[in-house]
Amino acid sequence: MADGKSSCDYGFHMSITDWNDEAKKEIKEMTRQGVTSYKLYMAYDNLRVNDKELFEILSAIEEEHGIAGVHCENGDIIKAVTEKLKAEERHSIRLHPKSRPAEAEAEAVNRLLTIAKLAGTPVNIVHLSSRQGLKVVQRARKEGQQVFVETCPQYLILDEKEYNRPGFSGAAFVCAPPLRKKEDREALWEAVAKGEVDMLGTDHCSFNMKDQKTRGKDDFTRIPDGLRGCPVAEYGKVHTE
Numbered sequence: 219m220a221d222g223k224s225s226c227d228y229g230f231h232m233s234i235t236d237w238n239d240e241a242k243k244e245i246k247e248m249t250r251q252g253v254t255s256y257k258l259y260m261a262y263d264n265l266r267v268n269d270k271e272l273f274e275i276l277s278a279i280e281e282e283h284g285i286a287g288v289h290c291e292n293g294d295i296i297k298a299v300t301e302k303l304k305a306e307e308r309h310s311i312r313l314h315p316k317s318r319p320a321e322a323e324a325e326a327v328n329r330l331l332t333i334a335k336l337a338g339t340p341v342n343i344v345h346l347s348s349r350q351g352l353k354v355v356q357r358a359r360k361e362g363q364q365v366f367v368e369t370c371p372q373y374l375i376l377d378e379k380e381y382n383r384p385g386f387s388g389a390a391f392v393c394a395p396p397l398r399k400k401e402d403r404e405a406l407w408e409a410v411a412k413g414e415v416d417m418l419g420t421d422h423c424s425f426n427m428k429d430q431k432t433r434g435k436d437d438f439t440r441i442p443d444g445l446r447g448c449p450v451a452e453y454g455k456v457h458t459e
């Protein structure tokens with residue numbers, strides 16, 4: 219689809235969302251086709267792999283000298299916290315960051331790094347959003363583990379205040395991991411300044427407000443997760459409105 223139409227160089231990450239002998243064979247085929255980077259999920263029931271699978275997949279990718287980028291959020295914790303919020307009849311968009319707490323990211327980062335260490339492979343933590351998650355990375359690096367980190371403009375420029383916008387407009391900022399607190403933003407900026415962040419990526423994932431974001435009009439957990447990571451310059455404008 220992109221061939222001949224793109225104005226920049228590009229590569230692909232292949233998502234592995236289920237794991238079996240067939241998928242294992244396909245990793246070799248992907249290498250042949252030039253795809254050496256994979257995306258794995260630790261959240262989202264329809265996408266995530268469990269710890270055993272994570273270990274096996276990381277090992278298989280390592281055999282091909284590829285690398286995995288991992289969405290680090292503990293899916294079970296998110297489910298439990300969300301159910302609790304909903305049981306209390308709390309449906310506001312304001313609760314989005316509470317339903318996906320920084321602890322759920324830090325725990326997943328820690329578990330990923332433990333499993334990657336056992337599998338003997340470096341990993342790439344994509345869209346890191348929290349100070350707590352960053353701390354886990356810093357600790358692992360201090361102990362000599364090779365970890366790559368990406369963060370995104372939205373986690374550097376915006377914070378959870380956006381969810382307090384009037385009416386449903388905060389839905390535009392619902393993404394996962396969610397926008398965090400000011401302290402998280404500051405910690406990430408500091409990490410960028412110190413050279414601790416290897417990549418800045420947009421994680422661009424846009425949805426229309428009409429007919430897409432509005433699916434969650436009466437239930438914030440049904441708002442599709444994703445925001446426009448590309449128009450960074452516009453953030454400033456939106457932010458000071």
Ligand SMILES: [Zn+2]
Pocket residue numbers: 289344345394
């Ligand atoms: Zn992700």
